[in-house]
Amino acid sequence: MPPASDDQERTPPSPDTAFATLGDETRMEILQTLGEAEESLSFSELHTRVSVRDSGRFNYHLDKLVGHFVRRSDDGYDLARAGERVIEAVLSGVVTDRPTVEPTRIDQSCQYCGAPIAVEYREERISVLCTGCAGTYGRRDDESEYGHIGSLYLPPAGVENRDPAELYSAGRTWGGLATMATASGVCPRCSAPIEESIEICDEHEGDDVCGACGSRYAVGVAFRCTNCIYERSGLVGVRFLTNTDLLALLTGHGINPITPESHSRIGTAFAYDEEVLSVEPFEARLTFTVDGDSLTLTVDDDLAVIDVTRDRNDRTQDRSNGDGG
Ligand SMILES: [Zn+2]
Ligand SMILES: [Zn+2]
Ligand SMILES: [Zn+2]
Incomplete structure (x- = not known):
């Protein structure tokens, strides 16, 4: 030796x-x-x-x-x-494997229309698809029977020995943790700081998927790592996945955002109402509702929460300024 x-x-x-x-x-x-x-x-x-x-x-x-x-x-x-x-x-399979799973229905329902959802896997990404409506981001093309609800990231090793329902759950956990890191300003790939920018559709229309921006929501956020090539974009509401008031609303109704039991429960929580109060500087009100209890976060240009209002089924309380009632 x-x-x-x-x-x-x-x-x-x-x-x-x-x-x-x-x-x-x-x-x-x-x-x-x-x-x-x-x-x-x-x-x-x-x-x-x-x-x-x-x-x-x-x-x-x-x-x-x-x-x-x-x-x-x-x-x-x-x-x-x-x-x-x-x-x-x-x-993890990211270097060598390229498994795919064709769209397969699972026993979960769409948060927008209640129709069954399907999952598809390719390129390290689970697409969550609606069999009934246009989802969050519309249909891939006019002929597609599926609306795109959202994506969950999962390395190829996560596909092994899992049926499509288990694949969906694993994606919720893996993708949810990555989203929490990203939303907290830490790159889930390399740990360097994340930069974020707000993207607003100025021609936004309708209660359904908008023709101009291709999303149900006018406000999106783009995330970019300052060190590696990691980039993601998503709905502004998802940016608040680590907000403690939102976590309290979710967990208060038995929803664990990292291991949700049902798609429609976590989906409904994130089928939030969006109200843009000002474009320049940006200010918006996001209202998340679960079982009739709602939480409104008012957020500013830095995506800081500047006001929190919780409306419960039975009573109303305003935690931000103490004068609610
Ligand atoms: Zn649907
Ligand atoms: Zn739009
Ligand atoms: Zn990075």
Whole structure:
């Protein structure tokens, strides 16, 4: 076994060098073997488990990984954090797999029209579709029988061993957590700060999907990571998924936004009423209603909540200025 050296302190490789290092079957096999091992492996244990027999060649490839991707200690070899992240990415399926699921009805109903919903999976995305109405964003084309309600992100590994209903639930959890991070200003991919911008349709019409912007809602938000390429856009209401008053409304009615039991329950909560009070500077009132209890958040140009009003079934209370009643 070669002696341990101080190569673990080397400066991190450039992206080019890092990818070049990984562009070899033997090296990926070494990383995968270390990832599967329960404990540190000695040079000879690792060599036995990897298919390359020539020990000079094996040592050459291992040496390329030691430092940034593989850690060498007195106990043997382990994955370093970067090596773990590479293997996690491979096992999540995002690097190699492209599963698809054709639109399939599940036993859940649309929050807008009550018709059954269907789920479709492709390109790491679950599309939640309505079989009855145009959903939130309309039909894909005139012939489509499905209206697009929304999307939930899920890596390919999430499709394995799950039926479409389970796929939907997993997407709610995975996608919901990513949305919560995004709405909190933290990139769910790389953790860097997120920038957000408000998008308002100035020709918005109708109670249904608007012909001008293609959405049921006039106000959307675009999110962009300041470090990586992560970008998402969504309804402004979803931006408040981590607002404690909204969480209180949801959980007070037994709705867990991360593991909702039914699509229509969480969907109804997010089928909110939107009232744009001012475009420049932006100010809007968003009213979320569950079982007759409603919560109105007034939000400003920075998407800060400047007023909170809760209207309950039985009584009204205004928490923001204390003079409600
Ligand atoms: Zn519908
Ligand atoms: Zn519009
Ligand atoms: Zn990022």
